[in-house]
Amino acid sequence: MNKVKEMDYLMNINGEWVGEDLDTLKVTNPANGEHVGTVPNGGEEEAQQAIEAAHEAFGSWSELTAYDRAGYLKKLHQLMLENQEELARIMTLEMGKPIHESRGEVNYAASFIEWFAEEGKRIYGETIPAHVSGKRLQVWKKPVGVVAAITPWNFPAAMLTRKIGPALAAGCTVLMKPSSESPLTAVKLMELCEKAGFPKGVVNLVTGSSSKIAKAIMENEKVRKITFTGSTEVGKILIKQSADQVKRLSLELGGHAPLIILDDANVDVAVKGVMASKFRNAGQTCICANRIYVQAGIYEEFVEKFSREVEKLKVGNGIDESVNVGPLINRDGLDKVNHHVQDAVSKGASVVTGGEVITEGEGVFFSPTVIKDVDQSMVVMQEETFGPVAPIQKIDSEAEAVHLANNTPYGLAAYVFTENVARGTRVIEQLNFGIVGWNDGAPSAAQVPFGGMKESGMGREGGHEGIDAFVESQYVSIGME
Structure with a gap:
């Protein structure tokens, strides 16, 4: 990788690695507080340079055939798989997720590049029967x-490729702005783009101050599209800022996913599904189960079996192959998780397992936690926790489950466990969420649309819908006489 000194990285504008003369941002491993690397602390000037480079490259890149653009993307896909281990290691060191999850994310991220390399060939126009x-x-x-493309820290590879894959395939040029918490994965991806031979200016990487870079992006009329994954609060700011130039937006925002387990569910299947959803990336995912509603008839059985599985999880430094749950991203995240647990306990909930901050040097860990007997008065059921905490509330009916599930401003993901097809269909039809897993705790894939309803965002990423966000329809009326 491009380094100024050991483990220090640069950004890339118009095919050049730049930023050695700037102040730096330090990246630390949340598992132990160790220095991982530094990136340039870029701002408005660097963002403007990247925008100009992308604007200059747009003409020639957009004029290539879809097959030519697919060739570059396929080469990038190949390089990502060839460099899976290095990408995974960088990811784990900078943001903590277990190494086996990081490897999985590299494969997932690469799948978006492969999918959109092909999907770019299927951007079809129309011929419409004339009225005269x-x-x-x-x-x-x-x-x-x-x-x-502005991306968060929790999936530093997949969130980028899910955005730049369709953008590049459609003929757009891009500026990548990764989170300052985990920018090193993006630097490596930029290096692979360079190795894949993308022309100068087609892909640009700027690291640094989010507010300053965003200001340049939102004020420059040459940027016609913003694709953002992050908090609803920031998303609302971007909506307001985009109004001055009517910039196009794709927003994947906050979630507070309900998981409903009805009394005819296969309890073992439900336990497996919740484990897959809840504890991936230490619960720091936008679609992980945050509110678990279990019908009374199987409540105690589920709590017992689920808690038994949670107790088997090993917490530690993600670089250890045997670790299942890594650290939280920072102290603020740890404090929020701890507050949610303590608030629930103070209002009558019981911790079945976990519930503790784990002190391990400079690491930021919280034990995988199951809380039972929660209710709607508790913060954990009203706010997204973003941590390894599973609060479980007893419900009496599917009607109650649907009401509680929908009682939120968010609508990203939901989960339903039932063996009854009619019942499952009925419940899902009433749920106001963009993604629903039915007896499935891991519904994500490159070929399906990903996105939310209500305050969880606008637009869809992935699937054939994912490329629509990067093209405009131009109607042409041709006089033939």
Whole structure:
């Protein structure tokens, strides 16, 4: 990788590695507080340079055939798989997730590049029957232009490729702005883009101050599209800022996912599903189960079996192959998780297992936790925890479950466990969430649309819908007489 000194990294603008003269941002491993690397603390000037580079490259890149652009993407896909271990190690060191999860994320991230390499060949226009003789009516599809991709720390590879894959395939050029908590994975991906041969300016990477870089992005009219994954609060700010230039937006925002287990569910299947959903990335995922509602008839059985599995989880430094749950990203995240647990206990909930801050040097760990007898008065059922805490509330009916599940401003993901097809269909039809896992705790895939309803965002990523966000429909009426 491109380093100024050991483990220090640069950003890339117009095909050049730059930023050695800037102040730096330090990246530390949340498992032990050790220094992992530094990146340039770029701002408005660097963002403007990247925007100009992307704007200049747009003309030639957009004029390539979809097959030519697919060739570059396929090469990037190949390089990502060849460099899986290095990417995974960087990811684990900078943000803590277990190494086996990081390897899985690299594969997941690469799958978006592969999918959109092919999907770019299927951006179809239309010929529409004319209302009068002597005319031909057509719809052409054109790339929207320069795209700014702003991504979070928790999935530093997949959140980037899910955005730049369709953008590049559609003929757009991009500016990547990764989180300052985990920017090193993005640097490595930028290096692979360079090795894949992308022309100068087609892909640019800027690291540094989010507020300053975002200001440049939102004020520059050459940026026509913003694709952002992050908090609802920041998403609302971007919506307001985009209004001045009517920039196009794709927003994947906060979630507070309910998981409903009805009394005809297979309890063992439900336990497996909740384990897959809840504790991945130490519960720091936007679609992980945050509120678990279990019908009274199987409540005690589920709590017992689920807690038994949770107690088997090993917490520690993610670089250890045997670890299941890594650290939280920082002290603020740890404090929030601890507050949620303590609030629940103070209001009558019981900790079945876990519930403790784990002190291990400079590490930021919280034990995998199961809380039972929770209710709606508790913060943990009202706010997204973003940690390894599973609060379980007893419910009496599917109607109650649906009401509680929908009683939130968010609508990203939900989960339902039932063996009754009619019942499952009925419940899901009433749930206001963009993603639903039915007897499935891991519903994500490159070929399906990912996104939320209500305050969880707008637009969809992945699937054939994922590329639509990066093209404009141009209607053409042709006079033939």
